[in-house]
Amino acid sequence: MKIKKNVFIFAIFLLNGCGTIRSLQDQNDLRQDMRTRNSHCTTTPYMYGGITYNFCMLNADNDNPKRPDLGLHLTVFDIGLSLAADTALLPYSIYNQIKFGSRTID
Secondary structure, three states: OHHHHHHHHHHHHHHHOOHHHHHOOOHHHHHHHHHHOOOOOOEEOOOOHHHHHHHHHHOOOOOOOOOOOOOHHHHHHHHHHHHHHHHHOHHHHHHHHHHHOOEEOO
16 A cells, blocks of 8 residues: 555656646746756647656756756656646647747746
8 A cells, every 4th residue: 555655655756747738737837847958948838738848958058956856767757747647638739839929947
């Protein structure tokens, strides 16, 4: 029983850094998050936004102590998970991409 609890807590921890979850947040929150990390991205699409978010984080200057770098391994691992989640959310993201276009970060 304790193992299931630990797996659940670990899953919640991973979801907190999940690129798909991060890319679905409010545009102002996403803009602030990417600016805080100095991601160098100027726009991010709704379609496959989680993968885009992860690549922006790989390119970011991670020297901000308020937003520590989770490391290359976790980001690469999250790209695979974001691919699956972004694909599952494709109907929703296509609708948003057509209706709103890409979100600007600058």
